[in-house]
Amino acid sequence: MSTKTFSALDRNSTIKQMENEHFDLLVIGGGITGSGIALDAINRGLKVGLIERNDFASGTSSRSGKLIHGGLKYLQKLDFNVIKEIGSERDFVYNNARHLVYPIKMNFPLIKKESYNLLTLKAGLSLYDRLAGVKKDERHVIYGRKKTLQYEPLFNEKTVTGSGAYVEYRTDDSRLTLEVAKTASEKGATVLNYAEMTDFLQDENNHVKGVIAKDLIQGQNIRITAAHVVNAAGPWVDEVRKKDRPITGKYMVLAKGIHIVFDHQSLPVKSSIYFQHKGRMIAVIPRGDSTYVGSTESIYKQDMDDIYVKSKEVDYLIGCLHSMFPSLDLGKKDVVSSWAGIRPLIGEDGNSPAELSRHDEIFESDTGLITIAGGKLTGYRKMAERVLQHMEKKDSTIKSKNTTDHVKLSGGHFNSQEEITSHVPYLQGKFKHLNLSIEEVNDYVFRYGSNTENLLKLIDRYDDRLEDKELRNIAAEVRYTVEHEMAASLADFYDRRTSYLLFDLDKVKRTLTVVAEEMAQLLEWTEARTTDEIEKMNYEVEKALTFVE
Known part of the structure; x- marks a missing residue:
């Protein structure tokens, strides 16, 4: 175990380590993607550094729907490989961080005029159980209209015709990200928040060999050298790429989503619910004394560092709730908190908005800067593995395999x-x-x-x-x-x-x-x-x- 600390009180010594060590890999970005890459790399025996310009998970990784999805929503798109991958990944995340990832009952109501009926829901959930490797005791159950309304009396009895119950996994996304970064640090990675990459260092062949970063707390510049640099800055990856080369080919398109929070007594659902409203999926998730609802999705082109929830977005979600739970008199006055976030989708000149990719992709510039963009919270380990595999193709010293499937995260040392x-x-x-x-x-x-x-x-x-x-x-x-x-x-x-x-x-x-x-x-x-x-x-x-x- 490393002697490195994960303490804000030891910031100066961490900065000195950043300056004095030559890293095999430097990761830019302390969200779930960057933290996952750092953990994978340190677990393979590489010397790893990670810098984050704000705080760990301060971007997309703290503003998700806080679910470790098994991939059900990808069924409609026939994205079977994604379902299979993140279904198995969900088990790894659960086993390695039981304090942060736990199963919840999810109710999927069948609604008149929406795309699912009893037959297609049964077929879809059966296929999902098989592809995602769902445990026997967590496989779906189908209910008719009468039992559905007994289990959730708040449902709209005029439109709900039945339901499917299955298991999803809820998490605390920001703490999951933090524990991944902390575990990488405990294993020897040098990790620093509030350190903004401002410029790249290049050798005589114009290959990236490190960065200049600014310590945003004390103001000094930090010179960090590394054999490989990975840009995992989430929605900000293009901002980092621009400091290396002009953006050509694929680029980031930002999608904004919001969630609103109610006291549970205002929205007293008996279980978590995932329902369709005019084709869009809406989640209603009880959490302690609260119930949160989301999400919207819209293209976002404004300030990425100060994202507001818009009134019309709240109106939209409340409208969805009124159609699903007509007996509840919910309004903006009942919203007790909210959050907004952005996720990077991958666009390309000549493609329409409908062709935006939600998958993760890896780009490499002629300077050797590796960028990973897109992806999902649940699949962070696989994204890290793909980055290391990409590095392995050009660096024969990176040969060991990803073994983070059995690495317990900090705080996660429980076996059941x-x-x-x-x-x-x-x-x-x-x-x-x-x-x-x-x-x-x-x-x-x-x-x-x-x-x-x-x-x-x-x-x-x-x-x-x-x-x-x-x-x-x-x-x-x-x-x-x-x-x-x-x-x-x-x-x-x-x-x-x-x-x-x-x-x-x-x-x-x-x-x-x-x-x-x-x-x-x-x-x-x-x-x-x-x-x-x-x-x-x-x-x-x-x-x-x-x-x-």
């Missing part, structure tokens, strides 16, 4: 679902004096997994410092994420480490002062920096509830 659920009462009993409810410990375990005990030890240390239990807990949680998860801003903590911004805005408002004070002390912020961080966080809270025209 029973093992993780039994860990919750064990920890509650061990730290009984902290008066944590079983629900609170459960939330921590399904966030931090096998690392949760380290957090509870910190809460114990804070027990005499803060009388208010909620403030005590969150102050300790801040410290844990700074010291062990490279959190370097309030948004890192509230959004990508904990998802409080997405699912518990009231908690953000209640705790912001204490969290800002704790983080400022740990990271030695100036008063001006602290004020700026609080203002930015208030902006994010406002944005989650503001829908622009």
Whole structure:
């Protein structure tokens, strides 16, 4: 195991490592794709560096529908190879990160005038079970109209004619990405967030041999050399490519999607639901005290770093809900949070929007810069494998195979679902004096997994410092994420480490002062920096509830 840390407090030593080592591979981008490539490469014995210009998962990888899909939605397109691949990949992700990936019951209602009927749904789900290698106890069940309405009384009884029930897997996309990056670091990769690539280094033959990156926290430039450089910057890959060569051939087309969040009592569905509305698939997913709904899809050409939810997009999703659940009087007033994200689709001159590719593709320029674009959260391991296979063709020293199918992610050291659920009462009993409810410990375990005990030890240390239990807990949680998860801003903590911004805005408002004070002390912020961080966080809270025209 590496002695490298994954702490924001050790940033200076990480920067020195970046400057002093010559890497076999440098990855640009700390989303799920880049983090997955770093983990694959370090597991093969390569010397690996990774830089991310913002925070891990700060782009597409924290703004998905938070599902590890088995590929059902690709049935209509007859994309059987994709279904087969990501169906098997889902099992690997589940086994390696049980604290973040878990099965949920998904209800697929049959609706009049939509494309599925009882026959095609049965055939489709049967084919899906076979292609995706679905476990016997998770295979689909078909219900008639009567049983469907018994199981979900909120359905529109005038339009729903039956349903299929199958198993999907829910996740926390930003934490999954973080744990992949952290695992790569634990195995020896040198990983740095808030380091923006500004220029390429080239040798006398004009081949890329590294980058100049700017440390966005302290302002200095970092010179990083590497034998191979992979651009895995997600929606920003073309911005990176432009610094190497003018864009020719294929290019990124950005698709925007939004999700809106309700209190579960406002949208009290009994299980997760995936339904068609005029051909488009809409997901309704219960999560604790919330239910979130998405997604829309539209071509996006505006600011990639500040994406707003539009009023008409919310109206569209609420309209879909009204058609599916007519007894519920849902409106914008009931939306308690929201998020918007973009994903890169691959376009080419002469092709129509309908021909945009949703598959991952690898490009290589004449300077040797390798770019991977597109892809899906579930398939991150396979995307990494394809990048390493591409590198192997031109570098004979890269010969070992991808073995990350059996690499437990940080926090994921459980061998069964029973093992993780039994860990919750064990920890509650061990730290009984902290008066944590079983629900609170459960939330921590399904966030931090096998690392949760380290957090509870910190809460114990804070027990005499803060009388208010909620403030005590969150102050300790801040410290844990700074010291062990490279959190370097309030948004890192509230959004990508904990998802409080997405699912518990009231908690953000209640705790912001204490969290800002704790983080400022740990990271030695100036008063001006602290004020700026609080203002930015208030902006994010406002944005989650503001829908622009």
